[in-house]
Amino acid sequence: MYAAIDIGGTKIAGALIDDAGVIVERAELPTPARESTSRLSGTVDAVIDALAAHGAWSGVRAMGIASAGPVDMAKGTVSPVNIPAWRSFPLVESVRAHPLVSDAVEPVLLGDAVAMAAAEHWRGAAQGVANALCMVVSTGVGGGYVLDGALHPGPSGNAGHIGHICVDMDGPPCACGARGCVEAYASGTAIARHAVRLGWTPPPGQDATAAAVAVAARAGDERALSAYDRSARALAAAIAGSATLLEIEVAVIGGGVAQAGDVLFTPLRRHLRGFAVLDFARHVTVRPAALARDAGLVGAAAAARRAVLDTVAAE
Structure with a gap:
């Protein structure tokens, strides 16, 4: 236990x-x-x-x-x-x-995003995969890596913080202080902000959220579709970069924005084909996360379990 x-x-x-x-x-x-x-x-x-x-x-x-x-x-x-x-x-x-x-x-x-990676590798969409990137796309964008079958948190525990890699050197400022970060394009906040900038407005009595934009996108609103396409393109660039650097096989996407379903995943897979073009990178696949609200708990338990197994092995 x-x-x-x-x-x-x-x-x-x-x-x-x-x-x-x-x-x-x-x-x-x-x-x-x-x-x-x-x-x-x-x-x-x-x-x-x-x-x-x-x-x-x-x-x-x-x-x-x-x-x-x-x-x-x-x-x-x-x-x-x-x-x-x-x-x-x-x-x-x-x-x-x-x-x-x-x-x-x-x-x-x-960290919570690394925990999500641990959870998805243990029981979710990355189960049985030796090399994977797991991303949380919500108010912010975070992530964690599984490499050679093991969680790779890095020395401080922040490896995989993919929301703050640059996908556009002249892009918009990010909350972290840099420019053109994945988070500045792909987060739920960024999706809603861009849709409003294009002229989309939420229904009366509702706030401008990524979920509301997703509803409009499913109904065919071009501005909402464009906002999600922009997010998907940034995510695809980040995933392709990871596939090129680390030869990941699978990218798992979770978090609130992933609840948009095909509104996000269809353009994401299309853009990924354009970014991941080298032979060893082009076969990376994208999967929705299998664990929702329990990912943090299951991932924390997975890390604890791994610590016990490592101790036993060392003895």
Whole structure:
């Protein structure tokens, strides 16, 4: 049994997950994102308490923590953009101090997008694939790599942060401070902004969101279709670049924007054929993610499980 914590801007979720990747018990509390460090830490502790009340807790061998980033796996710290009180916050140390954790398990930290890659490789659309890129396309764009059959988080845990590679040197400014990043074209925010710029307006009483643009695109609105095509082209360039550099076989796309379905995936596959032209790169395929809201939890458990297996192998 593995304990998993998934920390985001709106909720802190926890689960007990067995060796087959099945969620046995679940707990969840709203994230007090604008409150104090102690209030946030207390909420994480409360989720752990709720899990520990379940009989299966006695079988927990390790704990994984997926968090919105940036994260620093080496230092065990997190600085989530959407949780202002946590800046270089020692999350692993805080969780380890919980009386039910300290003597039982060693927490393993990873970023939420890397957790998604771990989850999809263990139980989802990248299962059985030796080399894959898994992307979360939502308010932002993140990602994680599986290389030679193993998760590749990098020294700090931020490898695969594909939303912030440049696909247009003269492109629009990105929130990270650079220009022409994938995120500036492909995120849900960017899709909605571009559709509005083209003259599209949401239905009365609705906000301009990527989901609303997707509805309009399915109805044939050319401006909405153009906004998704622009997003798909940026994603295709990033995937083709990854295929060229790392010979990935599969790119898995998840997150809220991926819920647009064929509105996104049809132009994405078309543009990919134009970017991935070298013999060793052109066979990369795109798949929708198989795990939705549980990806962070399952990925955190996958990382914890891998830590246990590595320890056993070393012994």
